[in-house]
Amino acid sequence: MDNRETIIELKGISKVFEDSFKAVDNFNLKVKRGEFVTFLGPSGCGKTTTLRMIAGFDEPTSGDILLNGKSIVGLPPYKRPINTVFQRYALFPHMNVYQNIAFGLKQKKTDKETIGRKVRRVLDLVDLEGFENRGIHTLAGGQQQRIAIARALVNEPEILLLDEPLGALDLKMRKEMQLELKNMHDKLGITFIYVTHDQEEALTMSDTIVVMNEGRTQQIGTPEDIYNEPQNAFVADFIGESNIFNGMMTGHLKARFCGGEFKCVDDYEEGTHITAVVRPEDVEITTPEKGTIVGIVDSVVFKGIHYEITVLSGKNEMVIQTVHSAHVGERVGMCVDPENIHIMPAEDHTNQFYADISRDFQLEYNGHSLDTSLTKMIHGSRRLDDGRVVDANGEEIEPSRIRVLVSIQPGDIEMTDEQDRGLIRGTISNLIYKGDHYCYIIHTELEQDFVVDDEYLWNMGDRVSLLMPVDKMTFAVRRK
Amino acid sequence: MHFSRKSLGIPYAVFLIAFVLAPLLVLAFYAFTNGQGQFTMANLHSFFGDPNTLGTLFYSFAIACVTTIVCLLLAYPVAYFLAMSRIANKTVVLMLFVMPMWINFSLRITALKEILTVIEGNLAMYPFLNAVIGMTYDFLPFMILPLYTTISKIDGNLREAAMDLGADNMRTFLQVTLPLSIPGIVSGVSMVFLPAMTNYVVLDMLYNSTYIMGSLIGSYFAAYNWHGGSMISLILLALICIFTLLTGSGEEETARGGAML
Numbered sequence: 001m002d003n004r005e006t007i008i009e010l011k012g013i014s015k016v017f018e019d020s021f022k023a024v025d026n027f028n029l030k031v032k033r034g035e036f037v038t039f040l041g042p043s044g045c046g047k048t049t050t051l052r053m054i055a056g057f058d059e060p061t062s063g064d065i066l067l068n069g070k071s072i073v074g075l076p077p078y079k080r081p082i083n084t085v086f087q088r089y090a091l092f093p094h095m096n097v098y099q100n101i102a103f104g105l106k107q108k109k110t111d112k113e114t115i116g117r118k119v120r121r122v123l124d125l126v127d128l129e130g131f132e133n134r135g136i137h138t139l140a141g142g143q144q145q146r147i148a149i150a151r152a153l154v155n156e157p158e159i160l161l162l163d164e165p166l167g168a169l170d171l172k173m174r175k176e177m178q179l180e181l182k183n184m185h186d187k188l189g190i191t192f193i194y195v196t197h198d199q200e201e202a203l204t205m206s207d208t209i210v211v212m213n214e215g216r217t218q219q220i221g222t223p224e225d226i227y228n229e230p231q232n233a234f235v236a237d238f239i240g241e242s243n244i245f246n247g248m249m250t251g252h253l254k255a256r257f258c259g260g261e262f263k264c265v266d267d268y269e270e271g272t273h274i275t276a277v278v279r280p281e282d283v284e285i286t287t288p289e290k291g292t293i294v295g296i297v298d299s300v301v302f303k304g305i306h307y308e309i310t311v312l313s314g315k316n317e318m319v320i321q322t323v324h325s326a327h328v329g330e331r332v333g334m335c336v337d338p339e340n341i342h343i344m345p346a347e348d349h350t351n352q353f354y355a356d357i358s359r360d361f362q363l364e365y366n367g368h369s370l371d372t373s374l375t376k377m378i379h380g381s382r383r384l385d386d387g388r389v390v391d392a393n394g395e396e397i398e399p400s401r402i403r404v405l406v407s408i409q410p411g412d413i414e415m416t417d418e419q420d421r422g423l424i425r426g427t428i429s430n431l432i433y434k435g436d437h438y439c440y441i442i443h444t445e446l447e448q449d450f451v452v453d454d455e456y457l458w459n460m461g462d463r464v465s466l467l468m469p470v471d472k473m474t475f476a477v478r479r480k
Numbered sequence: 481m482h483f484s485r486k487s488l489g490i491p492y493a494v495f496l497i498a499f500v501l502a503p504l505l506v507l508a509f510y511a512f513t514n515g516q517g518q519f520t521m522a523n524l525h526s527f528f529g530d531p532n533t534l535g536t537l538f539y540s541f542a543i544a545c546v547t548t549i550v551c552l553l554l555a556y557p558v559a560y561f562l563a564m565s566r567i568a569n570k571t572v573v574l575m576l577f578v579m580p581m582w583i584n585f586s587l588r589i590t591a592l593k594e595i596l597t598v599i600e601g602n603l604a605m606y607p608f609l610n611a612v613i614g615m616t617y618d619f620l621p622f623m624i625l626p627l628y629t630t631i632s633k634i635d636g637n638l639r640e641a642a643m644d645l646g647a648d649n650m651r652t653f654l655q656v657t658l659p660l661s662i663p664g665i666v667s668g669v670s671m672v673f674l675p676a677m678t679n680y681v682v683l684d685m686l687y688n689s690t691y692i693m694g695s696l697i698g699s700y701f702a703a704y705n706w707h708g709g710s711m712i713s714l715i716l717l718a719l720i721c722i723f724t725l726l727t728g729s730g731e732e733e734t735a736r737g738g739a740m741l
Binding site: 055077087108151 | 635637638640641642643644645646647648651655656659660
């Protein structure tokens with residue numbers, strides 16, 4: 001299966017829009033002939049932009065797209081052997097079903113008889129025989145969807161692009177179409193590149209999943225890989241439900257998190273800060289004596305095939321899916337098989353930004369003055385009577401030639417509703433629950449992302465102001 | 481006193497009866513009577529029997545056709561590029577095209593007359609051309625606006641779908657954009673063609689000797705021939721009704737197309 005040839009290769013493509021928004025950042029991917037690849041990510045992660053670059057509607061700002069080894073960058077969409085199924089179908093309202101499907105073949109000057117035969121064949125494929133003369137507006141959503149697929153497939157493209165094609169359908173229809181699309185893919189052997197934000201859809205249908213966030217690839221792998229071995233907290237949180245904890249390696253194959261020491265199978269050096277992921281179905285409830293950690297049952301919800309039990313262990317919260325019920329308030333032990341603990345080195349979330357230096361050598365950021373000055377940062381420097389600053393050797397320090405890099409830890413930043421209180425305002429663009437606190441990403445008005453840890457729940461899209469105490473900051477002076 | 485919603489319609493009903501219905505009846509009465517108040521078809525016969533009046537009808541028709549086509553050819557590219565462009569202040573640009581409408585009509589035409597006099601010397605040399613220029617100048621915004629609205633409303637995905645399916649820019653325009661902008665064309669054409677048949681004030685102000693239907697009716701009334709003038713008015717009314725019905729049924733067809741978008 002793996003020795004199939006590569007049909008399309010994306011080499012380091014980036015897309016920056018006119019308003020300098022970086023939609024896709026250094027995206028690399030090889031797709032094999034006949035593969036079913038899914039781009040999965042939240043809205044605005046760059047998956048549709050990547051698809052549009054493959055189709056030819058957008059050109060990459062940098063990087064190359066190779067189709068069968070040849071670059072197709074700059075080739076207009078109508079010259080690419082690639083067809084698209086659009087999110088809202090984009091069927092031509094002034095044409096009937098037959099004319100819609102025949103559109104592509106007509107452009108290629110195919111003779112009428114062949115067109116007729118091929119149109120009937122794809123209509124048969126999508127189970128809509130005899131619909132040739134129907135007007136588009138007389139069709140239901142699911143039928144329009146099938147016509148859109150038929151219209152793309154009739155051209156026998158080398159690659160079929162599908163941009164959230166099932167997004168507008170109801171749940172039942174969506175499940176049906178997922179299976180049908182998968183069957184079609186198996187039957188036709190055409191390469192499918194599929195875009196969705198629905199993780200279940202991606203897991204059900206794909207050979208390979210590309211998880212994306214904020215324009216960057218987070219992980220590429222089979223559905224099993226992505227689910228069982230997420231490479232970072234984002235993937236773990238986005239795919240399926242997860243308990244995610246910050247912790248530390250305490251010895252060989254031993255990790256401490258969620259208030260207990262667990263055996264694990266991932267080996268990192270002792271003292272390494274880690275992120276541990278435990279799937280809710282992998283946690284076993286036992287007696288308090290037998291458990292690795294102990295906690296109090298906080299809630300029990302019946303979900304049909306299992307119970308979802310939330311247990312509070314100290315400040316940490318563990319979500320468990322099990323077929324056995326428990327009582328709220330009960331003291332229980334919890335253990336996890338070492339195989340089922342997924343450990344990855346913690347991402348360094350130190351926030352860094354450059355401060356401005358004002359005329360009187362005060363540090364400023366975003367127009368707010370930081371209560372410290374340059375002389376405190378450069379050892380032995382002092383301010384002369386005429387206003388100049390010299391270093392320990394008496395050489396003048398030119399503020400325009402140096403920069404000050406400020407670092408602050410996520411836990412040291414506080415968020416507030418009062419927009420004018422903090423140093424900088426921003427919008428919460430991402431949040432991940434980490435057992436005893438939430439990890440937020442705040443996209444600021446200066447287009448920088450800050451990571452903030454906070455134990456209280458804020459919402460996506462909340463406008464917040466960031467309070468950063470100067471005594472928690474560390475400063476590094478850099479020469480330009 | 482009981483006040484129902486229907487009573488709100490009374491003022492307009494009065495207006496309608498006094499200024500539309502009653503004059504129409506008077507018009508019909510005059511058209512089919514002679515000086516002695518007797519019923520006659522003579523006015524009808526004299527209209528279709530007189531080569532001069534028939535000539536004027538065809539001449540008006542020709543001017544209206546040419547004006548409409550020129551307006552369409554000028555307005556379509558403007559509306560198309562404006563609708564397609566990604567400039568931020570589209571409404572401002574659109575306003576620039578509509579702005580001449582804010583200047584008083586007679587001032588505009590007088591200015592045009594002066595310009596044409598400078599260019600052509602003697603306005604009487606090119607009556608047909610000047611009639612078309614004057615009317616195009618006056619009616620162009622009525623063509624641009626509906627076209628712009630219709631083209632803007634066409635889903636951009638449809639053009640991308642066409643390109644995706646192998647149609648280059650030209651074919652995408654001919655097979656997708658143009659057919660889908662027909663509702664705008666129909667409404668623009670009816671807004672330009674009908675006034676172009678009758679609006680002789682433009683011509684009068686351009687010192688244009690060209691006779692169109694409007695001028696013909698005016699001359700009958702000026703000569704106190706109420707009966708002949710009324711008949712011509714009635715015939716013109718009938719022609720306009722037919723034209724409106726034709727484009728109206730077309731509009732319904734295309735409106736359905738628009739609703740599907």
